[in-house]
Amino acid sequence: MENTSHSTNPFRRLFQIDVSKHVEKKGLFSYLSWPFAVAQLRLADPDASWEVRRFDGLPYLSSELGFFVEVAVTVQGVTLSQIHPVLDNKNRPILAPTPFDINTSIQRCLVKAIALHGLGLSIYAGEDLPDLEDAGNASKTGEGSPEVPVPVVKPRRTATAAKVTNLPTKEDRETPQPGSEHFLTAAQKKFIERLIAETGTQVAQLLAYFGFDSLETIPRSEVTRVIAALETKKRRAA
Known part of the structure; x- marks a missing residue:
């Protein structure tokens, strides 16, 4: 009698596929190729589909914690979704992602949803x-280029990370020092200035709203909140 366990249990069929030959190493992490994941999914279920979830018409969510994407995959009528933060190649949140960063995170999220x-x-x-x-x-099995880095293999609490101090006081912000770890980077300042210009925001109003003395004294911990507010204003004006 023919064994129908695979046909009646799509999860078992997909779970038993050997992916080890399709894992590629990139830097400190290993990846599973998203084209391979999609190909195996469609071979197992030709009717399988996926959807990139939208947030106010955009393929990403901007929040105080950072940027996120969500992908839902449907296999034989069962839909499961995965939310993934927009991260760099060291698994750190990207405060001002580019379209390429968003696209990469969507691909990572797709593989995880599968x-x-x-x-x-x-x-x-x-x-x-x-x-x-x-x-x-550390375990270093994950996805392929440019998919999800899995188990983190580099400790976050290193000697370098130990340099991070408490949030700056008002006195600290009154006399910022170039390159201080308290404040936003030059790239972040440039991105915020671009959003200010695009939204027609008055710098003085922005600073008064958040309680900062100048753009240069925005604490790094507050950069995401400022960007999120400007992005929201930009969407509403569109």
Whole structure:
């Protein structure tokens, strides 16, 4: 009698596919190629589909915590969605992402949404564990170019990270020093200035609203909030 377990259980069929030969290393992380993931999904279910969720018409969500994307994948009538933050190649949030960063995160999110249906799901085992001190012993299986980096193999709490201090006081902001770790970077300032020009925002009003003395003294921890406010104003004016 023919074994119909695969046809009656699409998750089992996708979960049992060997993805190890399609894992590629890029920098400190390994990746599973998104074209491979899509191909295997469509081979398993030709009617499978996916949707990039929209937020006020945009393919990303801008919040005080950062930027996020969401992709929903439907396999044999079952729809599962995955939300993914917009990160750089070191798994750090990108405060001012480019269209390429958004597109890359959508591809990463797509692969993870497919994994919810079984394909390559085992790759993500251990993602919720604390960072490992020994990078050499960390698991480095993930997606392909340019998909999701999985278990973090580089500890966040290094000597460099230890330089981060408390938020600057008003006295600190009155005498900012070039390159200070308290304040926004030159690239972030340039991006904010561009949004100010595009939205016709008065700099004085913006500074008064957030309580800053100048653009140069915006704390790095507040950059995302400022950008989110300007992005919202830009969308409403469109």
